[in-house]
Amino acid sequence: QSALTQPASVSGSPGQSITISCTGTSSDVGSYNFVSWYQQHPGKAPKLMIYDVSKRPSGVSNRFSGSKSGNTASLTISGLQAEDEADYYCCSYAGSHVVFGGGTKLTVL
Amino acid sequence: QLQLQESGPGLVKPSETPSLTCTVSGDSISTSGYYWGWIRQPPGKGLEWIGSIYYSGSTYYNPSLKSRVTISVDTSKNQFSLKLVSVTAADTAVYYCARPRGGAYGYFDYWGQGTLVTVSS
Numbered sequence: 001q002s003a004l005t006q007p008a009s010v011s012g013s014p015g016q017s018i019t020i021s022c023t024g025t026s027s028d029v030g031s032y033n034f035v036s037w038y039q040q041h042p043g044k045a046p047k048l049m050i051y052d053v054s055k056r057p058s059g060v061s062n063r064f065s066g067s068k069s070g071n072t073a074s075l076t077i078s079g080l081q082a083e084d085e086a087d088y089y090c091c092s093y094a095g096s097h098v099v100f101g102g103g104t105k106l107t108v109l
Numbered sequence: 110q111l112q113l114q115e116s117g118p119g120l121v122k123p124s125e126t127p128s129l130t131c132t133v134s135g136d137s138i139s140t141s142g143y144y145w146g147w148i149r150q151p152p153g154k155g156l157e158w159i160g161s162i163y164y165s166g167s168t169y170y171n172p173s174l175k176s177r178v179t180i181s182v183d184t185s186k187n188q189f190s191l192k193l194v195s196v197t198a199a200d201t202a203v204y205y206c207a208r209p210r211g212g213a214y215g216y217f218d219y220w221g222q223g224t225l226v227t228v229s230s
Contacts, residue, residue: 003155036216038156045205045223046156051216089156093214097171098158100148 004101011107017078022090030071034093037075111135113221129191131206139164145189149202161213169213
């Protein structure tokens with residue numbers, strides 16, 4: 001099974017909004033509303049930011065939001081802050097297994 | 110507060126079969142409805158799901174690793190383990206244990222800090 005496709009990098013200035021895409025297929029993202037997003041700072045474990053496409057865990061800022069259209073899921077971060085600089089990974093249920101995206105490095109300029 | 114802590118051999122030789130253990134604290138591993146899983150991350154690369162287990166022993170594996178992986182659970186010690194057969198350099202990675210919510214293939218809400226396993230002669 002192939003990894004989900006994410007852009008290698010995105011960047012934005014403080015206060016701006018950015019969107020990270022996550023493209024899968026009709027066998028994973030397109031068929032199930034079980035997409036999650038993780039933030040990972042260097043040397044740290046991933047942290048859950050979004051689950052079930054658009055739900056936010058308790059304690060995660062409402063600046064983070066998720067959506068899905070067809071085979072592509074998206075993570076939007078509004079009001080960029082320096083602390084948002086990290087790697088972001090999408091993840092989807094793929095019918096009897098789980099697949100991650102290759103990761104996107106977010107740089108806050 | 111749920112906490113997960115991995116432990117492993119650190120450095121292993123090619124063709125060996127290392128075992129990693131995840132110790133769960135703050136809740137019982139036998140709590141109904143909870144699954145437990147393993148994810149790995151090669152240095153500088155992305156995440157890869159390895160598999161999940163229910164406290165009853167039911168297992169769910171990544172098809173690409175299924176032939177080399179065994180996940181087991183020890184409820185008396187509140188631990189679950191990962192065994193990877195006949196490792197190569199490609200298995201060098203940080204190995205995370207995590208809790209999938211919503212089933213064996215669910216989203217991961219709690220993670221351990223990770224343990225690096227280096228395969229080298």
